[in-house]
Amino acid sequence: DMSNTALQEYYAELSKSYQDFQAQNLKLDMSRGKPCTEQLDLSADLLDCLSKSDYKASNGTDCRNYGGIDGIPEAKKLLSWILDAKPEEIIIGGNSSLNLMHDLLSRAMLHGLPESEMPWCKLPKVKFLCPSPGYDRHFAICQHLGIEMIRVNYQDDGPDMDQVESLVAADSAIKGIWCVPKYSNPTGIIYSDAVVKRLAAMPTKAPDFRIFWDNAYSVHHLTDTPDTLLNILPTCDAAGHPDRVFEFASTSKITFPGAGIAMLASSPKNINWLKKQLNIQTIGPDKLNQLRHVRFFKNEAGIKALMKQHAAIIKPKFNLVLDILESELGGKYIASWSKPQGGYFISLDTLPGCAKEIVAKAEAAGVLLTPAGATYPYGRDPEDKNIRLSPTFPPLSELRLAMELVVLCVKLVSTEHELA
Ligand code: PLP
Numbered sequence: 001d002m003s004n005t006a007l008q009e010y011y012a013e014l015s016k017s018y019q020d021f022q023a024q025n026l027k028l029d030m031s032r033g034k035p036c037t038e039q040l041d042l043s044a045d046l047l048d049c050l051s052k053s054d055y056k057a058s059n060g061t062d063c064r065n066y067g068g069i070d071g072i073p074e075a076k077k078l079l080s081w082i083l084d085a086k087p088e089e090i091i092i093g094g095n096s097s098l099n100l101m102h103d104l105l106s107r108a109m110l111h112g113l114p115e116s117e118m119p120w121c122k123l124p125k126v127k128f129l130c131p132s133p134g135y136d137r138h139f140a141i142c143q144h145l146g147i148e149m150i151r152v153n154y155q156d157d158g159p160d161m162d163q164v165e166s167l168v169a170a171d172s173a174i175k176g177i178w179c180v181p182k183y184s185n186p187t188g189i190i191y192s193d194a195v196v197k198r199l200a201a202m203p204t205k206a207p208d209f210r211i212f213w214d215n216a217y218s219v220h221h222l223t224d225t226p227d228t229l230l231n232i233l234p235t236c237d238a239a240g241h242p243d244r245v246f247e248f249a250s251t252s253k254i255t256f257p258g259a260g261i262a263m264l265a266s267s268p269k270n271i272n273w274l275k276k277q278l279n280i281q282t283i284g285p286d287k288l289n290q291l292r293h294v295r296f297f298k299n300e301a302g303i304k305a306l307m308k309q310h311a312a313i314i315k316p317k318f319n320l321v322l323d324i325l326e327s328e329l330g331g332k333y334i335a336s337w338s339k340p341q342g343g344y345f346i347s348l349d350t351l352p353g354c355a356k357e358i359v360a361k362a363e364a365a366g367v368l369l370t371p372a373g374a375t376y377p378y379g380r381d382p383e384d385k386n387i388r389l390s391p392t393f394p395p396l397s398e399l400r401l402a403m404e405l406v407v408l409c410v411k412l413v414s415t416e417h418e419l420a
Pocket of ligand 1: 033095096097098099135180185214216249250251252257262
């Protein structure tokens with residue numbers, strides 16, 4: 001509602017505040033969803049919870065030695081809870097679920113999946129559906145392997161299923177879809193039961209179509225009354241597509257991102273196929289780390305209690321970011337943002353055409369954000385409006401400063417566009 005003169009004056013004020021920020025020579029990083037030091041400290045006992053004489057799994061396996069391609073029984077039993085799967089449906093990997101996803105797609109390209117007529121790399125084209133905004137590293141794997149990415153819109157309860165269903169029914173080159181079904185990176189949404197059922201039941205032209213169900217944040221709640229996600233494994237089975245889904249998770253943001261445990265769940269057919277492939281790749285994963293995690297967690301209640309301690313540390317950071325967004329940008333019609341109930345991110349939407357400039361301005365004044373566009377395939381946000389905010393890593397005092405600068409940059413760039 002401002003007159004042009006008032007807008008000019010407002011712009012001059014904002015520019016002055018921005019220069020003041022620049023003079024502070026800040027060096028703050030809000031670019032990646034990493035746990036902070038206090039969160040890592042919660043798992044300090046993991047480092048010495050095994051003794052010299054404690055190296056045997058429940059089935060007598062000496063965890064110091066080779067073997068155990070799919071994990072030790074007690075780790076499979078405990079960690080299958082995170083995936084909402086049965087112990088026999090899971091394979092325990094190394095320290096990174098992204099690694100499992102990358103290798104699985106590479107295997108499909110090199111060798112094909114159980115129902116593939118030929119390795120995917122021999123096909124003229126391979127395509128993946130990428131609900132967006134989504135996780136940049138999923139998109140990077142596709143780009144790296146030459147898999148064409150098709151952008152699909154996200155709605156409040158999952159991908160636009162009308163769009164998904166019509167695409168997969170028509171094109172046999174579409175071999176899969178990326179999904180972060182709970183506290184999605186970056187939008188924080190949870191897929192509704194209806195969306196899970198449609199994904200499980202939809203006819204696909206490719207017989208070897210797969211859902212890459214990255215359940216990275218399944219136990220990462222910020223409230224005491226979390227929403228539930230429909231279990232996709234039995235839902236696919238009941239819909240007559242038992243082999244459709246590969247589900248992934250890890251303890252990266254439960255214990256240590258650099259030294260956690262990754263896991264994968266799927267149908268018996270997929271698991272048997274994958275075990276054969278894994279046997280060529282490795283003689284077995286780090287079973288001592290599995291045993292260590294079992295001793296440290298003890299049981300499901302141990303994981304739940306730890307996740308509550310994580311929430312107690314990071315919830316105030318989410319609240320701070322949300323409070324600053326609300327008090328500085330609320331009601332101004334220049335931005336909207338997610339209010340996640342879990343996970344690691346807040347998704348900020350600016351006016352179209354502003355996100356790149358806002359991120360560049362923040363960086364020029366010392367605050368590193370995730371590059372604008374990163375949440376879209378090929379780094380191209382069609383409306384240039386989405387910015388991923390990662391509140392967990394910086395201490396509260398730094399986070400406050402960083403967010404004060406972010407909201408200032410949002411106002412500054414939006415005003416510039418209004419004046420242009
Ligand atoms: N999947 C999602 C959705 C993530 O946000 C992340 C990390 O931010 C990962 C996977 C990485 O998982 P990992 O550490 O197990 O490789």
